[in-house]
Amino acid sequence: xxxxxxxxxxxxxxxxxxxxxxxxxxxxxxxxxxxxxxxxxxxxxxxxxxxxxxxxxxxxxxxxxxxxxxxxxxxxxxxxxxxxxxxxxxxxxxxxxxxxxxxxxxxxxxxxxxxx
Amino acid sequence: xxxxxxxxxxxxxxxxxxxxxxxxxxxxxxxxxxxxxxxxxxxxxxxxxxxxxxxxxxxxxxxxxxxxxxxxxxxxxxxxxxxxxxxxxxxxxxxxxxxxxxxxxxxxxxxxxx
Numbered sequence: 001x002x003x004x005x006x007x008x009x010x011x012x013x014x015x016x017x018x019x020x021x022x023x024x025x026x027x028x029x030x031x032x033x034x035x036x037x038x039x040x041x042x043x044x045x046x047x048x049x050x051x052x053x054x055x056x057x058x059x060x061x062x063x064x065x066x067x068x069x070x071x072x073x074x075x076x077x078x079x080x081x082x083x084x085x086x087x088x089x090x091x092x093x094x095x096x097x098x099x100x101x102x103x104x105x106x107x108x109x110x111x112x113x114x115x116x
Numbered sequence: 117x118x119x120x121x122x123x124x125x126x127x128x129x130x131x132x133x134x135x136x137x138x139x140x141x142x143x144x145x146x147x148x149x150x151x152x153x154x155x156x157x158x159x160x161x162x163x164x165x166x167x168x169x170x171x172x173x174x175x176x177x178x179x180x181x182x183x184x185x186x187x188x189x190x191x192x193x194x195x196x197x198x199x200x201x202x203x204x205x206x207x208x209x210x211x212x213x214x215x216x217x218x219x220x221x222x223x224x225x226x227x228x229x230x
Binding site: 004033041042043044045048058092104105106107108109110112 | 150152157158159160161162165206217218220221222223
């Protein structure tokens with residue numbers, strides 16, 4: 001399975017500010033995914049990020065609010081812009097499996113964001 | 117549209133007893149089904165998957181799941197529960213072609229009572 005790290009692991013931010021979350025993978029992957037897990041709720045896909053193209057956003061999520069970068073095959077960032085308390089969530093990075101595990105997705109440890 | 121239902125928010129089981137965590141799904145087409153586990157302050161860990169073949173799938177930590185096409189279910193089971201199995205469990209589904217988007221259920225918190 002892929003080894004995924006995220007930075008920061010947690011943060012407390014003020015309303016109106018922005019936070020950039022980094023996701024690093026130990027191997028090259030084509031597809032990376034960003035999810036949000038609001039308190040006590042399930043995971044919701046924010047967007048899919050492929051290297052060399054713009055991210056594809058799910059319904060209810062927009063690039064201005066959640067800009068994503070994918071500069072290479074092992075790294076991606078998600079920015080949560082102009083934050084409000086409603087953005088308090090765990091943000092998870094995910095990647096598809098390697099050859100032989102393409103059907104699976106593997107998840108990073110998550111970034112726990114609290115917005116005051 | 118695809119969806120997953122986990123009808124139980126909370127399941128309590130005595131240590132050593134068998135456990136079942138329920139999941140039903142809805143997709144247009146053949147499903148790929150997954151179970152993930154989330155321990156406190158940690159990301160999701162893959163447990164097992166059903167793609168095709170045998171309806172009974174075996175996974176990590178002694179867990180297994182049975183795919184039932186007629187009942188559109190994919191319940192997670194373990195013959196003898198351990199206290200360390202206490203965690204949040206998510207069922208997920210996607211169709212077997214094209215869109216790789218995973219849809220997750222709302223999660224079931226499993227508590228194993230010593």
